Amino acid sequence: MRLIREFEEHCLEMAVAGTIVGGIHPYIGQEAVAVGVSAHLREDDVITSTHRGHGHVLAKGADPKRTLAELYGASTGLNRGRGGSMHAADVGLGVYGANGIVGAGAPIAVGAAWAARRQGRDQQVAVAYFGDGALSQGVVLEAFNLAALWSLPVLFVCENNGYAISLPVDRGLAGDPVRRAAGFGLTAEAVDGMDVEAVTEAAGRAVAACRAGGGPHFLECVTYRFRGHHTVEHLMGINYRDEAEVASWTERDPLARQRARLAPAVADEVDAEIAALIAEAVAFAGSSPGSDPRDALDYLYAGTAPTRPGA
Amino acid sequence: MPSLSYIAALNQALRDEMARDERVCIFGEDVCLGLTGITKGLAEAHDGRVVDTPLSEQAFTSLATGAAIAGQRPVVEFQIPSLLYLVFEQIANQAHKFSLMTGGQASVPVTYLVPGSGSRSGMAGQHSDHPYSLLAHVGVKTAVPATPSDAYGLLLSAIREPDPVAVFAPTLLMGTSEEIDGDLDAVPLGSARTHREGTDVTVVAVGHLVPVALQVAADLAGEASVEVIDPRTVYPVDWETLGKSISRTGRLVVIDDSNRMCGFGAEIAATAAEEFGLAVPPKRVSRPDGAVIPYALNLDHALLPDALELTKAIRAVLRR
Ligand SMILES: Cc1ncc(C[n+]2csc(CCOP(=O)(O)OP(=O)(O)O)c2C)c(N)n1
Numbered sequence: 059m060r061l062i063r064e065f066e067e068h069c070l071e072m073a074v075a076g077t078i079v080g081g082i083h084p085y086i087g088q089e090a091v092a093v094g095v096s097a098h099l100r101e102d103d104v105i106t107s108t109h110r111g112h113g114h115v116l117a118k119g120a121d122p123k124r125t126l127a128e129l130y131g132a133s134t135g136l137n138r139g140r141g142g143s144m145h146a147a148d149v150g151l152g153v154y155g156a157n158g159i160v161g162a163g164a165p166i167a168v169g170a171a172w173a174a175r176r177q178g179r180d181q182q183v184a185v186a187y188f189g190d191g192a193l194s195q196g197v198v199l200e201a202f203n204l205a206a207l208w209s210l211p212v213l214f215v216c217e218n219n220g221y222a223i224s225l226p227v228d229r230g231l232a233g234d235p236v237r238r239a240a241g242f243g244l245t246a247e248a249v250d251g252m253d254v255e256a257v258t259e260a261a262g263r264a265v266a267a268c269r270a271g272g273g274p275h276f277l278e279c280v281t282y283r284f285r286g287h288h289t290v291e292h293l294m295g296i297n298y299r300d301e302a303e304v305a306s307w308t309e310r311d312p313l314a315r316q317r318a319r320l321a322p323a324v325a326d327e328v329d330a331e332i333a334a335l336i337a338e339a340v341a342f343a344g345s346s347p348g349s350d351p352r353d354a355l356d357y358l359y360a361g362t363a364p365t366r367p368g369a
Numbered sequence: 370m371p372s373l374s375y376i377a378a379l380n381q382a383l384r385d386e387m388a389r390d391e392r393v394c395i396f397g398e399d400v401c402l403g404l405t406g407i408t409k410g411l412a413e414a415h416d417g418r419v420v421d422t423p424l425s426e427q428a429f430t431s432l433a434t435g436a437a438i439a440g441q442r443p444v445v446e447f448q449i450p451s452l453l454y455l456v457f458e459q460i461a462n463q464a465h466k467f468s469l470m471t472g473g474q475a476s477v478p479v480t481y482l483v484p485g486s487g488s489r490s491g492m493a494g495q496h497s498d499h500p501y502s503l504l505a506h507v508g509v510k511t512a513v514p515a516t517p518s519d520a521y522g523l524l525l526s527a528i529r530e531p532d533p534v535a536v537f538a539p540t541l542l543m544g545t546s547e548e549i550d551g552d553l554d555a556v557p558l559g560s561a562r563t564h565r566e567g568t569d570v571t572v573v574a575v576g577h578l579v580p581v582a583l584q585v586a587a588d589l590a591g592e593a594s595v596e597v598i599d600p601r602t603v604y605p606v607d608w609e610t611l612g613k614s615i616s617r618t619g620r621l622v623v624i625d626d627s628n629r630m631c632g633f634g635a636e637i638a639a640t641a642a643e644e645f646g647l648a649v650p651p652k653r654v655s656r657p658d659g660a661v662i663p664y665a666l667n668l669d670h671a672l673l674p675d676a677l678e679l680t681k682a683i684r685a686v687l688r689r
Contacts, residue, residue, distance in 0.1 A: 135472070137472035140472045145471070150474070155470070165430075169431065171435075172435070173436040173441045176436075177440060197458075197459075200423075203423060360476030363605040364605060
């Protein structure tokens with residue numbers, strides 16, 4: 059959690075400074091979800107992530123240096139500077155990409171789970187992360203249906219942070235997420251997404267059941283994002299959450315909660331370790347070479363297709 | 370010489386490729402039964418690799434993407450060409466972009482099979498589109514085979530390709546057959562086929578319009594020497610073969626069963642005008658701008674490019 063928090067705090071600075079050109083969708087406040095779920099994931103498990111994906115990607119084990127370099131657009135980045143914040147991926151680590159389209163990753167995760175079963179990798183699971191807003195995307199519900207119908211090892215993790223940009227969940231969603239998922243035949247429960255121990259416990263059961271052939275599971279993690287939807291939001295002068303609401307959630311900061319459970323010396327040690335990691339990542343990303351504009355369309359095709367220039 | 374039907378050719382390509390490569394699997398609606406004939410018998414031969422899906426185009430199109438990244442070679446069959454509009458996000462925005470966005474970390478070897486493409490005579494607005502130009506515009510490799518042997522060879526190449534590839538099987542060809550002598554072989558994507566040599570004018574046609582162009586060329590034989598070329602894939606295009614022919618004849622007519630605006634014909638004509646030294650301006654024969662095919666048969670046929678229009682266009686470029 060500390061790594062994700064520090065990484066994101068640094069990203070916020072870089073977004074303001076314009077180093078991260080597209081800005082970011084901060085994950086701050088939601089760290090317990092990615093960490094609690096990833097605690098049970100192995101390297102060959104697959105995740106699909108969202109526009110708010112740094113936490114998921116880092117928690118799955120992506121190298122912070124290369125992740126940061128990606129946000130810089132550097133050629134040493136995870137995606138060689140072609141993906142950036144919204145598409146950060148480490149396919150070798152099972153990270154099938156953050157995704158700029160709400161809900162789009164859910165059926166991709168189902169496909170990975172189907173392939174794993176077909177290839178006899180029965181112990182593998184696929185996790186699809188998405189927000190409460192994605193529950194209104196038809197393709198997510200289609201993905202629920204396929205996963206349940208074929209009893210695939212998929213864990214759908216809905217991070218209900220209360221808003222889809224400015225739309226509060228109670229104005230965007232009819233009914234209840236858990237009951238909705240259960241209606242498709244998923245084993246579903248809600249959990250306190252501000253408490254990493256609670257998420258870890260619930261995700262542990264869900265992942266174990268998926269591995270044991272128990273079919274798809276759904277976890278609603280009730281959480282909150284402490285910052286704006288995107289880093290340009292403050293420039294737009296829009297406001298949809300009152301200060302008291304934000305304050306009541308920041309009091310439940312998952313990092314503070316976990317820190318209180320640790321011996322102070324241990325917590326300090328973690329902090330120091332993370333500070334060093336971030337410093338190293340910043341140095342690595344900052345000194346990484348950029349990309350050559352002549353190569354802008356490299357990797358468009360895995361096979362051949364001569365692409366004609368535009369002019 | 371054995372006779373091979375267009376549908377049997379597609380079926381044979383799937384059969385051969387499934388036998389050769391166990392990663393190949395098929396998703397779609399009624400594919401176990403083989404509703405279109407293309408997947409007939411494959412479910413019985415390959416347990417678990419032919420998957421009847423619920424009516425969830427968006428989910429199963431991206432399911433194929435996930436499975437492909439995870440090492441499978443999925444073929445997705447769509448029941449109606451206009452369903453591509455439903456899954457444009459999953460193809461154009463997800464599968465096609467994955468390789469570049471990840472900096473080449475992975476590829477998405479999915480084949481989208483679109484049988485029954487184009488007018489089905491009387492099936493009206495939502496069942497008569499032939500949307501191959503759409504995917505070519507986005508950059509999805511796209512084949513429109515005109516003969517059974519090309520159907521076999523292009524589908525084989527599509528499945529073997531590491532990138533997403535769409536294969537359109539035009540309605541009007543599904544019932545056709547061809548005498549085959551010798552072995553069927555893969556046809557490389559991006560390779561055109563010169564069906565008929567000629568010296569006065571180059572006609573470029575794809576899919577079911579290839580036989581139309583050949584008939585017109587034969588009918589005009591005493592009057593003009595017409596070269597007929599089928600690019601076979603509308604993306605990528607075999608510019609070399611097209612360029613050589615067009616530069617030699619100096620005259621071009623494209624017949625294209627997509628809408629005129631931003632259609633495939635527009636691209637061929639523009640490139641020829643820019644690069645191939647045309648002696649006279651090119652002509653296009655296509656559906657009208659933004660066409661929606663009406664129900665009544667005479668209205669349906671009125672909007673489709675045909676032999677008569679092609680003949681007129683050829684005569685027009687020859688006169689100049
Ligand atoms: C299909 C789609 N619709 C709209 C958008 C624009 N958009 C980006 S993020 C977002 C809100 C998503 O809300 P939610 O799923 O709850 O995730 P959160 O941002 O809260 O993490 C919207 C509307 C999009 N990217 N994709």
